[in-house]
Amino acid sequence: MxxxxxxxxxxxxxxxxxxxxxxxxxxxxxxxxxxxxxxxxxxxxxxxxxxxxxxxxxxxxxxxVPPRIKFGIGFSMFDKVDVFDNDGWWVGKVTGRRGSLYFVYFETTREEIAYHVSKLRIHLDWVNDKWVSSKRMVS
Structure with a gap:
C-alpha cells in the first residue's frame, strides 16, 4: 500500500x-x-x-490508522487489545477486569498492568492491505 x-x-x-x-x-x-x-x-x-x-x-x-470500532459492553477475558501507553499503542491480552479497569498482560515484557477502558481499543491486524479482527484469525 x-x-x-x-x-x-x-x-x-x-x-x-x-x-x-x-x-x-x-x-x-x-x-x-x-x-x-x-x-x-x-x-x-x-x-x-x-x-x-x-x-x-x-x-x-x-x-x-485502524478504524475506530465500538465494542459494546466491553472486552472479554483473553481478548487481544491495543493499549495506549508511553505515547504509543502496545499489544496485549485482557486478563481481568475490575469496574472500568482492565488488566492487560504483555508478552514482550511479561507484565500485567491495569488500564482504564478509555486507553484500550480492539486489536486489528493489517493483513494484505485489509484490517482483520484478531478474533477471526487462525493461530
Whole structure:
C-alpha cells in the first residue's frame, strides 16, 4: 500500500524495548519505493523537545490508522487489545477486569498492568492491505 503526504499512519517500532508498539504519525514525504519520512504525533526530538520527531520509516513499518470500532459492553477475558501507553499503542491480552479497569498482560515484557477502558481499543491486524479482527484469525 502506498501512503501520501499528509496522511495519518501508524509506525511500528523495531527499537529494543519498544518492539511491536505503534506510534501515530503523519507522512511528510515519500522518499523512495519503500520508505517514508514521517512526523510523529507524540514523540519529540531528544535534542529539542519542542520539536516533533521526524524520521525515516520503511514501508513494512507503516500502516494506516485502524478504524475506530465500538465494542459494546466491553472486552472479554483473553481478548487481544491495543493499549495506549508511553505515547504509543502496545499489544496485549485482557486478563481481568475490575469496574472500568482492565488488566492487560504483555508478552514482550511479561507484565500485567491495569488500564482504564478509555486507553484500550480492539486489536486489528493489517493483513494484505485489509484490517482483520484478531478474533477471526487462525493461530
Amino acid at each position: 502506498e501512503f501520501h503526504k499528509g496522511e495519518k499512519v501508524e509506525v511500528c517500532s523495531k527499537h529494543e524495548g519498544f518492539l511491536g508498539s505503534y506510534y501515530t504519525a503523519t507522512v511528510v514525504k515519500k522518499l523512495d519505493t519503500n520508505s517514508y519520512a514521517v512526523q510523529y504525533e507524540n514523540l519529540v526530538e531528544e535534542e529539542d523537545i519542542s520539536k516533533l520527531l521526524i524520521e525515516t520509516a520503511s514501508g513494512d513499518e507503516v500502516r494506516p
